[in-house]
Amino acid sequence: xxxxxxxxxxxxxxxxxxxxxxxxxxxxxxxxxxxxxxxxxxxxxxxxxxxxxxxxxxxxxxxxxxxxxxxxxxxxxxxxxxxxxxxxxxxxxxxxxxxxxxxxxxxxxxxxxxxxxxxxxxxxxxxxxxxxxxxxxxxxxxxxxxxxxxxxxxxxxxxxxxxxxxxxxxxxxxxxxxxxxxxxxxxxxxxxxxxxxxxxxxxxxxxxxxxxxxxxxxxxxxxxxxxxxxxxxxxxxxxxxxxxxxxxxxxxxxxxxxxxxxxxxxxxxxxxxxxxxxxxxxxxxxxxxxxxxxxxxxxxxxxxxxxxxxxxxxxxxxxxxxxxxxxxxxxxxxxxxxxxxxxxxxxxxxxxxxxxxxxxxxxxxxxxxxxxxxxxxxxxxxxxxxxxxxxxxxxxxxxxxxxxxxxxxxxxxxxxxxxxxxxxxxxxxxxxxxxxxxxxxxxxxxxxxxxxxxxxxxxxxxxxxxxxxxxxxxxxxxxxxxxxxxxxxxxxxxxxxxxxxxxxxxxxxxxxxxxxxxxxxxxxxxxxxxxxxxxxxxxxxxxxxxxxxxxxxxxxxxxxxxxxxxxxxxxxxxxxxxxxxxxxxxxxxxx
Numbered sequence: 001x002x003x004x005x006x007x008x009x010x011x012x013x014x015x016x017x018x019x020x021x022x023x024x025x026x027x028x029x030x031x032x033x034x035x036x037x038x039x040x041x042x043x044x045x046x047x048x049x050x051x052x053x054x055x056x057x058x059x060x061x062x063x064x065x066x067x068x069x070x071x072x073x074x075x076x077x078x079x080x081x082x083x084x085x086x087x088x089x090x091x092x093x094x095x096x097x098x099x100x101x102x103x104x105x106x107x108x109x110x111x112x113x114x115x116x117x118x119x120x121x122x123x124x125x126x127x128x129x130x131x132x133x134x135x136x137x138x139x140x141x142x143x144x145x146x147x148x149x150x151x152x153x154x155x156x157x158x159x160x161x162x163x164x165x166x167x168x169x170x171x172x173x174x175x176x177x178x179x180x181x182x183x184x185x186x187x188x189x190x191x192x193x194x195x196x197x198x199x200x201x202x203x204x205x206x207x208x209x210x211x212x213x214x215x216x217x218x219x220x221x222x223x224x225x226x227x228x229x230x231x232x233x234x235x236x237x238x239x240x241x242x243x244x245x246x247x248x249x250x251x252x253x254x255x256x257x258x259x260x261x262x263x264x265x266x267x268x269x270x271x272x273x274x275x276x277x278x279x280x281x282x283x284x285x286x287x288x289x290x291x292x293x294x295x296x297x298x299x300x301x302x303x304x305x306x307x308x309x310x311x312x313x314x315x316x317x318x319x320x321x322x323x324x325x326x327x328x329x330x331x332x333x334x335x336x337x338x339x340x341x342x343x344x345x346x347x348x349x350x351x352x353x354x355x356x357x358x359x360x361x362x363x364x365x366x367x368x369x370x371x372x373x374x375x376x377x378x379x380x381x382x383x384x385x386x387x388x389x390x391x392x393x394x395x396x397x398x399x400x401x402x403x404x405x406x407x408x409x410x411x412x413x414x415x416x417x418x419x420x421x422x423x424x425x426x427x428x429x430x431x432x433x434x435x436x437x438x439x440x441x442x443x444x445x446x447x448x449x450x451x452x453x454x455x456x457x458x459x460x461x462x463x464x465x466x467x468x469x470x471x472x473x474x475x476x477x478x479x480x481x482x483x484x485x486x487x488x489x490x491x492x493x494x495x496x497x498x499x500x501x502x503x504x505x506x507x508x509x510x511x512x513x514x515x516x517x518x519x520x521x522x523x524x525x526x527x528x529x530x531x532x533x534x535x536x537x538x539x540x541x542x543x544x545x546x547x548x549x550x551x552x553x554x555x556x557x558x559x560x561x562x563x564x565x566x567x568x569x570x571x572x573x574x575x576x577x578x579x580x581x582x583x584x585x586x587x588x589x590x591x
Contacts, residue, residue, distance in 0.1 A: 013267040022264035027564035028274025049079025057210035060497040089184035109492035150182040192224035211238035215249035240293040272298040276306025282589040307569040323351035334509040336522040362512035373462040385440040393422040514562040525566035
């Protein structure tokens with residue numbers, strides 16, 4: 001690949017010499033190629049790979065970018081940091097977390113279930129959680145408070161009745177050398193704003209993919225890294241029309257405000273090489289109904305016309321009808337079905353299973369990671385890697401053969417001796433049992449052997465232990481040399497797209513949510529549930545009736561993302577219920 005193989009838009013973006021650049025890249029416009037060529041351009045002009053950091057939205061996207069960089073610039077690509085924002089936080093906090101109150105070395109990242117357990121235990125200590133219930137103002141208010149904590153809204157939280165709970169929760173996290181998932185970004189912000197990222201890295205050129213999906217804390221981290229680095233450069237790539245993670249805290253309006261203020265030099269990639277002209281035209285017609293942000297009018301570069309079709313009123317059992325259609329599919333490649341919610345996907349998966357139609361439900365295995373079966377088993381591994389983690393030991397002690405009375409004694413002894421409960425437990429084990437117990441540097445395969453041989457006592461009430469053993473076995477087959485610590489780092493950053501089939505696997509019928517499809521593309525896409533109250537969702541429709549149109553614009557962006565996943569064939573399926581009329585988006589698509 002050389003620069004002359006880029007189109008004029010891409011060449012202009014790659015060769016940009018401004019210090020703060022935004023590349024507005026429409027769907028299918030070659031944004032990853034542009035990012036890779038930008039890195040190649042920097043390296044060609046004397047920049048060391050150690051000075052370059054590329055952030056992506058998913059780990060799968062990071063892997064794709066790294067592979068392309070290696071193909072493009074060879075060994076120099078190994079010096080380039082390619083990661084998600086959460087991955088940057090994890091890596092830096094393991095090495096430099098002592099500067100913000102953590103211990104050096106391995107730390108653990110809590111799942112939502114572990115975070116909830118910690119909050120409840122802290123709440124019990126403060127008298128805020130009794131008899132399995134949160135005292136007034138209640139659980140809903142606590143959830144809103146923790147969401148505000150995650151967004152970094154510290155100034156508005158000081159007078160909250162939950163402020164003491166937050167204080168003791170965060171103190172316990174530091175004691176355990178652990179963080180909730182959002183803590184990876186908060187820790188990155190702390191390090192960046194203290195100038196530590198600049199002190200401990202050579203990063204100067206920051207390339208950010210999917211910049212429209214950054215939340216406020218990620219923007220804070222980015223701004224701090226740029227501010228503390230002399231001569232720093234920001235090269236951001238994204239498309240506000242594809243911002244679909246507002247529910248996770250993404251703030252596309254912040255990016256739009258930077259554009260309006262002239263803080264970024266904007267380049268545009270409008271040429272769509274992915275989709276047929278009919279699909280591109282429909283997508284353009286749809287997204288121009290959004291008026292709150294800058295919208296790119298895409299230009300179709302392919303000549304093949306493709307197929308754009310609407311299946312209206314499937315029948316009373318719409319999942320069954322759709323499953324029958326898929327079962328009889330005779331196209332050159334299997335279809336991919338996108339739905340607004342998981343409930344619809346589960347129903348369709350059941351129908352396909354009943355017809356013995358092979359398919360893959362993307363997201364099913366990732367959801368299992370939050371079940372008690374997986375959380376408890378992983379807690380044992382967290383104890384091996386980070387023996388300071390009292391929450392992990394609380395979850396794991398029964399599986400380690402420690403009953404309630406012994407656990408209480410261990411906790412008292414731990415306090416008296418200034419150690420953790422797991423450290424005291426391990427010191428009291430017979431030598432022969434201790435020798436069989438894995439450690440952080442052992443291969444994950446050793447952990448699997450220990451689990452399978454009865455080293456851990458699975459609780460039958462939590463489900464079939466074989467599903468966990470199979471999961472761990474699948475991981476080992478793909479990462480045979482990884483240690484337990486490596487596995488837990490991978491697990492902390494797991495994403496639904498990690499379930500996508502590999503390049504060498506046969507194409508399969510895939511079922512996934514519209515959100516999970518972000519950044520992907522497929523020959524044939526079926527969007528199911530194209531109804532009002534489904535897509536757009538009920539809450540967005542209700543908000544519109546009160547005069548708030550922002551949620552409808554969010555939903556339109558989601559539909560736009562789903563539509564632009566299709567290369568050749570796009571089928572829109574409408575459910576028949578009388579109270580769920582066809583989605584307004586169908587008319588906006590020209591259907």
